[in-house]
Amino acid sequence: MAMRWIWIDRFVAFESGKTATAVKCLSAAEDHYAEHFPGFPVMPAPLILEGLAQTGGILVGEANQFREKVVLAKIPFAKFHREVGPGDQLTYTTDVVDLRPEGAVVRGRVTCGDNLVAEAEIFFAHLDRNRGQQLFGDHNFVFSGELTYLLGQAKLAAGKPAPRPELPPRPVDDPAAGTP
Secondary structure, three states: OOOOOOOOOEEEEEEOOOEEEEEEEOOOOOHHHHOOOOOOOOOOHHHHHHHHHHHHHHHHHHHOOOOOEEEEEEEEEEEEOOOOOOOOEEEEEEEEEEEEOOEEEEEEEEEEOOEEEEEEEEEEEEEOHHHHHHHHOOOOOOOOOHHHHHHHHHHHHOOOOOOOOOOOOOOOOOHHHOOO
16 A cells, blocks of 8 residues: 655635645654654655745646546746744745646746745646556546545635545554444
8 A cells, every 4th residue: 555645734725726825733743753854853855845845736637527537747836944843833835827738837836924934836637538547557546535525624714615535445454443
């Protein structure tokens, strides 16, 4: 089973095809702090970019009603201004610069309070149905599960209907599922 890490806690603003803002509260309990760096926990820059890419990727995918598989194609520009660690809250803000049938360009900023943490330009590609199916099958691996659920919660908070994605049933031996 592949592990997926979600670097967004919730969306706080979302305007279809235009802009999205999400937040992530950093906790000392997160695994990456054990190695990066012992005694001076700092969130790794690639994980900061991943949160920004997740925010922008959902924005791009939603603009096309999630019909296409959206994949990160490249990050031609990224600049980091300061470190962040446990106890900080990151705000990811993304704006669509260009949206085309073959992909999109998103500009993003990461802030912690009033401080700029990072900024980046991210290119996303839309995989055509044939190529996407060859590589990944029918399952839309990007827009399933928790990321879609987070977007649905943002839409509900804004008073817009958003169906909750179907979650797989819990295994019978899962103690969190309760006793049968």
